[in-house]
Amino acid sequence: MSGTSILSVHKSPAKANGPTNLSPTPAPAPIYRRRVAFTTPQNYAERLTHLLQLNGAEPIWCPTVVVEPTPGTKASIRSFLLSSPNQGGNYASPLEDFSAIAFTSRTGISAFAESLAELENPPLSPVGEDFTVTGIGKDAELLTEGFLAMLCENPKSRTRVLVPPKATPASMVESLGIGHGRRILCPVPLVLGINEPPVIPDFLRDLAAKDWIPVRVSAYVTRWAGPKSAEVLLRQERLDAIVFTSTGEVEGMLKSCRTLGFNDWETVREKWPGLVVAAHGPVTALGAERLGVAVDVVSSRYDSFEGIVEALLL
Incomplete structure (x- = not known):
């Protein structure tokens, strides 16, 4: 559906039998109704939640570090x-x-x-x-x-x-x-x-x-954030994407997953085979890769969270 428009037909109120008006209805964003988890500390959570909701996603906040x-x-x-x-x-x-x-x-x-x-x-x-x-x-x-x-x-x-x-x-x-x-x-x-x-x-x-x-x-x-910080994440039956904005968040998540019985990241991903892993900027992506977390999407514009949301939309 991405990149296309759906045409809806409206009858003209002036002439019931006249020509119809074709008005384009924007296609839903690729993350529309997708469940997107993110692990930011509280000071960034509100803004990222807002941006995800603007694009129709269902945000799931799962902080793994406290700042x-x-x-x-x-x-x-x-x-x-x-x-x-x-x-x-x-x-x-x-x-x-x-x-x-x-x-x-x-x-x-x-x-x-x-x-x-x-x-x-x-x-x-x-x-x-x-x-x-x-x-x-x-x-x-x-x-x-x-x-x-x-x-x-x-x-x-x-x-x-x-x-x-x-x-x-x-x-x-x-x-x-x-x-x-x-x-x-x-x-x-x-x-x-x-x-x-x-x-x-x-x-x-x-x-x-x-x-x-x-x-x-x-x-x-x-x-x-503690041994149970990934509990909200692991309870999800369906998860479409996860966003990391720092290497510390990645390590905090992995550390919590291990205490909850998931020995490595591959074991975690088995719960959601189609999961997309997104990193906010190349520094976070490199840190995640060093910790054994393969990254699928990296924001090229990382001066603000709009960049990572845009990357998810591609």
Whole structure:
């Protein structure tokens, strides 16, 4: 049915016996009435649910990782923001020693913004070296004027927002260019209960290779959702597709499946022989393949979830 139109016939109200009007009725989307599972954490679930429903799919949310700030991660961020006396006796924030902040996730931006909102004054003074704030894809929409105003007393003159052309950490590194020994703060997740995917370690290594000095701060926790997190998925009698948006989600799902009696991914797929596995972007696809999960569909536009839904429609 994809790519075709069904013609419906309507009689003209003016002339009952006159010519008929042929009006095209769009064909249903290929995922219409299809059951599509996805494993994103809660902060992304609402948007992906909405996009799937817009195309007539039946979304099944089965989160396999939990993403959240903790008192410990909040304290870690604050340690870079709170002012203290410097050698000259003046008060300055440790952030003044940095030239940039690199956000690799929406959650990192949100966690950082929450800590900024608790301060009496912005951590960056109105005068100083240019300061770069960079984010990926639609995440960068959170780097608003309000965010920058909490960061710096004179954001229009001192700060700039950098959004790389591709929504990947590698593209961010290329867009930042040579660091010339400057420090860059990297608010990234503290991963618990699953192995840390190579994305962030690779990102930090790539920054160092470009002569940046990356400083890692645990801005939030990404943890396994627990042994029963795949239970909702495995209860499904019929499942047409599953969407992964990170390698951590894949590992969390596999770990839960093993505790529920499914030793490997092939055993899981036997429940639904026609299952389509979709990955949001090549980084997630590569991570899934490394974990033994064959991927059928990869979104080529991965700056937003529209890309993975479009890939399912092809």
